[in-house]
Amino acid sequence: AKNGTDPNGYIVFCPCMGRFGNQIDQFLGVLSFAKSLDRTLVLPNFIEFNHPETKMIPFEVLFQVGTVAKYTRVVTMHEFTKKIIKAFCWNPRKAIYDTDAEPGCHAKEGNPFGPYWDQIGVSFVGDEYFGEIPGGFETSQMGSRKKWLEKFGPEEFPVLAFPSAPAAFPSKGKVWSIQKYLRWSSRITEQAKKYITNNLQKPFVAVHLRNDADWVRVCDHIDLEKNRPLFASEQCLGEGHHQGQLTMEMCIPNKQQIVDMIVEKVGSIGAKSVFVASDKDHMIDEINEALKPYEIEAHRQEVDDMYTSLAIMGRSDLFIGNCVSTFSHIVKRERDHTGQSPRPSAFFGVRSA
Ligand code: GFB
The missing domain is CATH 3.40.50.11340 (Rossmann fold)
Known part of the structure; x- marks a missing residue:
């Protein structure tokens, strides 16, 4: 040397x-x-x-x-x-x-x-x-x-x-567990903890809404006939989609589907608050309207800092993600692999057993 x-x-x-x-x-x-x-x-x-x-x-x-x-x-x-x-x-x-x-x-x-x-x-x-x-x-x-x-x-x-990453994209299932070696820096962890303490009541459901204009174009690529993997879709359908069919609802759920899923998951864990991260429309008003009977509220970061949002979603009691988004997949992998045992994650358009 x-x-x-x-x-x-x-x-x-x-x-x-x-x-x-x-x-x-x-x-x-x-x-x-x-x-x-x-x-x-x-x-x-x-x-x-x-x-x-x-x-x-x-x-x-x-x-x-x-x-x-x-x-x-x-x-x-x-x-x-x-x-x-x-x-x-x-x-x-x-x-x-x-x-x-x-x-x-x-x-x-x-x-x-x-x-x-x-x-x-x-x-x-x-x-x-x-x-x-x-x-x-x-x-x-x-x-x-x-x-x-x-x-x-x-x-x-x-x-x-x-000049580009020497690795497959999308990632293969065998490397997903390597996520456990990626721990947020103390600065980001502290920001996430502070946000949770100041704004959220536990237990809380975290939701990732991927709905900017670029995303609609991604979902146009869904091939209903061949059922081919699209970006991160293997995170909810398994490798080669052996667990099912990729649908439009998984990629770009409509507002009703989003609200219904959140209400269902809030009910299932008795959540006391909801955290929403999004690149565009956080749907806070619509979600709050639907949550009225439960007397709980949805919150977002005033300025949605993506790293803090990821860390907050990682720490939630239940996460609802977008199956096709690699951004959601970061949270899903963190929840699957960084704790003693996997913590619950759900996806829009995926019916849990
Ligand atoms: O992370 P990303 O590769 O995931 O790209 P996808 C999405 C980007 O959108 C993120 C922003 O890196 C953020 O900059 N973004 C998404 C968000 N969700 C949030 C959020 O909840 N909060 C904040 N603050 N920002 C793929 C792209 O996106 O989409 C592909 O990476 C391609 O290259 C395709 O462009 C259209 O897998 O979701």
Whole structure:
């Protein structure tokens, strides 16, 4: 190890696809990939799109580094750019990344690609392709892991840099439990706890309403004939949808269906309040109207901070999510895997037994 660097090398990548739910979804696969190649993973900056601004959020602002380090060797982006990257710059070697784009990888072309690498001071010294490796970054496939180690050994390739996440999307069921190594940072946990203490009476039901205009277009892609998985839909229908049919109600429930589901779940646990998170319409008035007979109220964050909302939903007594949304899936995985035993989650359009 020179200068305290990892002799097995590093993996650095840009979570360049989709928004937060998509980025976390793929991040689980990247953790698994880094562990299987036995390289140190450089914890990414997550990318927030506040049009027209693109903001980078360091991993450690959102999550605890110590917990993810229990799963596999990691280093923060900060530490990597301040200390480690220099060790390699003195003696520039190849960086590699994927894609079948021609004729080069164009890792820095376009947003968020360019800003991402520029901010961390990475420049690329050469293009390499891994398309011929069986299974790609699916290293559980026969011979794949061995091929990676042969073709891209740490001697010649100390840093593997990927312009997008080296992981499947949507994520495979086998990586979902890795969510247990993602714990919200104390700042976010404190904000969530404070909100709950000040605004919610327990037990409470938390609801994620994904209803901005972009979502309607996603739901147009539901294929009723082939019943193909769509984004996170396997979280409620199982892998390959072996548990049932994806419906419009699961993807974009109408107002009546939303209110009915909330009332049913409030009744089933005797909830004393409801928390609503949404990217667009929180439906507070409609929900409160329906909750009148129960004498309880629905609440939202004045400014819906998405990370705090996720943490609040994670801590609820019962969660109702959107099966197709990868944003909802973060909460579902947290509830399934971070406690002693799974905590109850439900989905719009899914009848529980
Ligand atoms: O997280 P995300 O990838 O999940 O994208 P989906 C949805 C984004 O919408 C989040 C905002 O990252 C937030 O910025 N958002 C969603 C919310 N729900 C909430 C909420 O309850 N509160 C707040 N504050 N913000 C996919 C995209 O969305 O939708 C795909 O990732 C594609 O790339 C598709 O764009 C249309 O899986 O729900």
